[in-house]
Amino acid sequence: VTKRKAxxxxxxxxxxxxxxxxxxxxxxxxxDNRTIYVLFLKxxxxxxxxxxxxxxxxxxxxxxxxxxxxxDLSLPVMDGWEATRRLKRNPRTRGIxxxxxxxxxxxxxxxxxxxxxxxxxxTKPCLPDQLLDAIRRILDASKPQPKSGR
Amino acid sequence: MVIANxxxxxxxxxxxxxxxxxxxxVAINNMLFSSALGRSxxxxxxxxxxxxxxxxxxxxxxLLFELMSATAGDARMGMGILSILRNVSDLRRATEEIQExxxxxxxxxxxxxxxxxxLDLVIDSVADPILVTDASGNLxxxxxxxxxLFSVSADASLAEVQRVQANDANFTSFVSNLLFGKAxxxxxxxxxxxxxxKTGHTIPVEAVSGNIYGEAAEVSAIVTILHDRTEAIEREQxxxxxxxxxxxxxxxxxxATSTLVHQNEQLRRQAIELEQVSVAKSQFLANVxxxxxxxxxxxxxxxxxLLRGVxxxxxxxxRESLARVDANARHLLTLINxxxxxxRIEAGKMxxxxxxxxxSELIDEIMTEVEPLxxxxxxxxxxxxxxxxxxxxxDRQKLKQILLNLLTNALKFTHRGSVTVSCAHQRPxxxxxxxxxxxxxxxxxxxxxxxxEAFSQADPASTRETGGTGLGLAICRRLATVLGGRITVxxxxxxxSTFTLIIPLGLKxx
Numbered sequence: 001v002t003k004r005k006a007x008x009x010x011x012x013x014x015x016x017x018x019x020x021x022x023x024x025x026x027x028x029x030x031x032d033n034r035t036i037y038v039l040f041l042k043x044x045x046x047x048x049x050x051x052x053x054x055x056x057x058x059x060x061x062x063x064x065x066x067x068x069x070x071x072d073l074s075l076p077v078m079d080g081w082e083a084t085r086r087l088k089r090n091p092r093t094r095g096i097x098x099x100x101x102x103x104x105x106x107x108x109x110x111x112x113x114x115x116x117x118x119x120x121x122x123t124k125p126c127l128p129d130q131l132l133d134a135i136r137r138i139l140d141a142s143k144p145q146p147k148s149g150r
Numbered sequence: 151m152v153i154a155n156x157x158x159x160x161x162x163x164x165x166x167x168x169x170x171x172x173x174x175x176v177a178i179n180n181m182l183f184s185s186a187l188g189r190s191x192x193x194x195x196x197x198x199x200x201x202x203x204x205x206x207x208x209x210x211x212x213l214l215f216e217l218m219s220a221t222a223g224d225a226r227m228g229m230g231i232l233s234i235l236r237n238v239s240d241l242r243r244a245t246e247e248i249q250e251x252x253x254x255x256x257x258x259x260x261x262x263x264x265x266x267x268x269l270d271l272v273i274d275s276v277a278d279p280i281l282v283t284d285a286s287g288n289l290x291x292x293x294x295x296x297x298x299l300f301s302v303s304a305d306a307s308l309a310e311v312q313r314v315q316a317n318d319a320n321f322t323s324f325v326s327n328l329l330f331g332k333a334x335x336x337x338x339x340x341x342x343x344x345x346x347x348k349t350g351h352t353i354p355v356e357a358v359s360g361n362i363y364g365e366a367a368e369v370s371a372i373v374t375i376l377h378d379r380t381e382a383i384e385r386e387q388x389x390x391x392x393x394x395x396x397x398x399x400x401x402x403x404x405x406a407t408s409t410l411v412h413q414n415e416q417l418r419r420q421a422i423e424l425e426q427v428s429v430a431k432s433q434f435l436a437n438v439x440x441x442x443x444x445x446x447x448x449x450x451x452x453x454x455x456l457l458r459g460v461x462x463x464x465x466x467x468x469r470e471s472l473a474r475v476d477a478n479a480r481h482l483l484t485l486i487n488x489x490x491x492x493x494r495i496e497a498g499k500m501x502x503x504x505x506x507x508x509x510s511e512l513i514d515e516i517m518t519e520v521e522p523l524x525x526x527x528x529x530x531x532x533x534x535x536x537x538x539x540x541x542x543x544x545d546r547q548k549l550k551q552i553l554l555n556l557l558t559n560a561l562k563f564t565h566r567g568s569v570t571v572s573c574a575h576q577r578p579x580x581x582x583x584x585x586x587x588x589x590x591x592x593x594x595x596x597x598x599x600x601x602x603e604a605f606s607q608a609d610p611a612s613t614r615e616t617g618g619t620g621l622g623l624a625i626c627r628r629l630a631t632v633l634g635g636r637i638t639v640x641x642x643x644x645x646x647s648t649f650t651l652i653i654p655l656g657l658k659x660x
Contacts, residue, residue, distance in 0.1 A: 030444055036451035043460045074440070103443035105490055106436055107501070125447035125483060127454045 022067035022139055023047045027057040027083070028101070029075050037070065040128035041135075054078025058086055061093045068135055073102040073113060081116045088117030097138045101126055151180075152230060161204060161235075175207035186217055187231060202235065214242045279376040283325055285369045296376070299344055299353075306347070313347040320344060321357075325372055328359045336361045341379070354379045428496075435493040442486055449479045488621040495628040500548075502632065504657060507542045507549065509573055509582065510535040516553050517571075523561045531561070533571035540575065542582055543656045548629045552637075555622045556586040556649045564590030567646070580655045581635070587648040593641040601639070602627045626651075633657060 024046045028034050038048045049064050051057040055078045061069060069087070073080035080100060087093045100118040102109060110121040120134055154162060162183065164176045186202050199216040206213050215235040222232045270293075273280055279296030283289055292300055300321065302314050320342050328338040338359045343352050356377045364370035453476045455461060457469065464472065494500050513533050517524075524531045542549075553571075560569045567589025574583045593601060602623050623637075630637045635653030 030448070032448040033444070033451070036448065036455060039455055039460055040451075040458070043458075103440040103447065104436070105439050105443070105487070106494070124443045125450045128451055129454065129458070 021045050021047050022135075023049060023064060024135060025049045025051060025057065025060055025064065025066040025069045027051045027054070027069065027075065027080065028072040029053060030072075033072070036128055037131060040132065044132050046135075052076070054080060054083030057083050058093075061087055061096060062090075065093070066096060068139060069096055069098045070131065070135070071098050071100050071118065073100060073104060073109065081112055084113065084116040084118050097142055099131070099134055099138065101131070158235070161207065164207075171210065172207040175205045175210065179204045179207070183233075187219060187233065199236070201238075204235075212239070213237060214239045276375075278378070281321065281374045281376070283372040283374065285329075285371065287322060287325060287329055290371065299347065299376075302347070309350065310347040313345045313350060317344045317347070321374070324357055325359055325374060328361065328372060329369075342376075344376070354383055356382075432493060435490060439486055439490045443483075446479060446483055446486070450476070450483070453479065485621070488625055491625050492621060492628065495625070495632060500629075500632055502545045502657070503547065504543055505546050507544055507546050509539055509542055509584070512546065512550060513553070513571060513573075513584075516550060516557060519554065520557055520561065523558065527561050527564070529561065529564055529566070530568040531570075532568070535573045536575070539573060539582075540655060542653070544633055544653060545657070548633055549653070552626045552629050552633075552651055553584060553586070555626050556637075556651065559622060559649070560586050560588040560590065560647070564588040564646070575655075576652070581652050582655055583650050583652045585648055585650040587646065589646040592643040592645050592647055593639065594643050595641075598639055598641060602637070 024041055026034050026037050026041075026048060027050075028037075029052050034050055038050065041048055049060050049066060051060045053075045057069070057071065057075075058078070060066070071080045071084055075083070080102070084098055084100065087096065087098065097120075098118040099120045099122060100110075100113040101122050101124060102113065103124040104110070105123050110123070113121050119138060122131065122134060151158075151162060161179050162176060164173045182202065182204055186200065199218045202215045202217040204213050204215055205211070214237075216238045217233060217235055219231050219233040222230050224230070273293045274295075276293060277295060279299055280293045281289060281296050281300065282291040289300070299317050300314060302311050306314075321344075324338075324340060324342050327340070328335065340357055342355050342357050344355050345351065346353055356379050357374055358377075359372050359374040361369045362371040362373060453472055456464065456472055457476065491500075513535060517531075517533050557569070557571065569586065569588045572585050572587070574585075576583055627637050630651055630653065633653050634657050635651060638650045638652070639647060640650075641647035
């Protein structure tokens with residue numbers, strides 16, 4: 001099902017009208033994961049920023065104010081739960097939606113992430129277009145303007 | 151009366167001036183005397199004295215005389231009787247006293263004899279043998295029970311005689327302890343073994359000897375009482391046996407108790423260890439699950455990128471191979487998820503989320519999800535719920551997982567014919583039975599119990615053919631248990647299978 005859908009949409013370029021495409025901050029300590037999502041999201045027309053740990057994620061979020069953050073949970077220096085908690089406590093970054101993307105499959109892990117304040121939990125493995133769907137759904141919901149990027 | 155001396159006159163003569171009483175007493179005396187003499191006129195006179203009671207005329211008291219009469223002849227005076235009276239009143243009194251004393255003595259003697267008879271009777275009536283020995287150790291008395299041990303009858307056999315002799319020797323030796331033992335000891339107690347002369351059986355006896363002292367504090371006799379201890383010994387033995395048995399029992403109880411305590415302790419330790427192992431296992435599996443997901447995410451991700459043409463277009467054979475990589479990676483993912491499910495159920499970490507479920511809606515939802523499989527299978531697939539089926543209170547997600555699994559299996563293992571889903575409300579037990587029946591390959595009876603075990607399919611080769619993991623039914627059964635229910639199977643090889651999930655209508659929180 002996913003394959004057909006993805007194939008139907010095809011690669012997406014910069015949105016028309018010169019409007020800046022949404023900025024996605026990808027936070028993951030595994031290079032491969034970042035590469036996959038970065039490649040696919042860029043391919044799908046998003047701007048991307050990357051961070052390898054929670055602390056870096058906080059810095060990047062403060063500096064860049066991304067449209068959405070994709071957060072892994074098991075991270076060095078500061079883990080994803082703590083980073084999520086801090087981002088949601090900070091008035092500057094509170095409004096940024098956070099998708100938690102984790103390899104932890106137990107319900108208690110997802111529950112802890114929800115309690116930290118994230119907007120969605122997706123258990124890995126998460127296919128690139130599955131993530132794309134989630135990002136689009138959340139961005140559409142948080143941007144009620146009739147004229148969106150699509 | 152011809153001549154009387156003065157003393158006789160006092161008895162037999164009166165004067166005019168004397169009192170009436172005295173005159174009457176004298177008259178009585180004369181009468182008595184005449185009568186005595188008269189008797190002697192009948193009987194020939196003998197020189198032997200006769201008694202004659204007279205009255206003292208002065209005192210009025212009784213007097214006793216000895217009368218001796220003799221006939222005297224005188225040619226001048228003719229025949230006469232000479233009588234001499236000897237006052238024996240005092241003598242008589244003395245004699246009577248002696249008599250009285252004698253009688254008293256006799257009476258006393260009789261009493262003593264009676265007393266001794268009574269004593270003998272008492273002694274004889276004592277069941278224990280009693281023997282009395284004199285100061286030199288000779289037997290002087292024994293009661294009837296003692297006679298049975300220490301005396302022989304005339305017709306006794308040689309053996310009896312020897313046994314009595316043995317008893318005698320034993321007894322003498324015992325008594326000599328007191329006779330020749332420590333001075334001042336007045337009692338001696340001990341056990342001796344005697345034999346029954348008649349039977350030869352040993353009679354264990356407790357003997358108690360005591361000295362009887364004479365007036366000069368010398369030992370005059372020794373009394374020995376023998377008490378048969380056979381019964382006492384038997385009782386003692388019985389008591390000892392009882393005590394031993396009781397002790398043994400107690401020991402056994404203690405042993406059993408200590409074993410139990412030990413076993414309990416072991417069980418407790420094992421339970422703790424098991425709990426630790428279980429926690430460690432869950433943790434391990436959670437970690438493995440996470441760590442396996444990371445590379446799997448990369449494999450699926452990169453494959454997806456390639457298939458999506460993010461890195462350029464692919465030639466059809468490349469695309470085909472990549473599709474195989476993708477399918478296998480997905481299979482691996484299913485396996486990992488199911489292993490995680492099983493370990494979570496087994497670790498009791500599958501929390502229940504109860505809600506009210508309309509079964510017809512749930513089944514519609516499941517049918518929609520397997521629609522692609524149904525379309526591909528070309529089977530006649532029907533699902534029906536009877537009208538008026540009550541709402542079920544259970545865990546919707548787990549119930550769905552079970553039914554989805556059963557239905558998917560039915561579709562996988564049925565190549566022609568039909569798959570039918572049906573429900574029934576079992577009112578008496580307040581349960582709902584949901585049956586998934588197929589006309590598929592079926593399961594041999596021997597394999598029917600095994601299919602619910604983890605990593606077990608009736609035919610291992612079918613894992614490859616059907617793309618299953620072999621964990622589906624194991625998870626279903628565990629989930630059914632979590633839901634308070636069970637899964638049963640009825641199947642015939644090459645004819646089909648019916649899997650039935652039975653769950654309570656209203657599941658309560660554990």
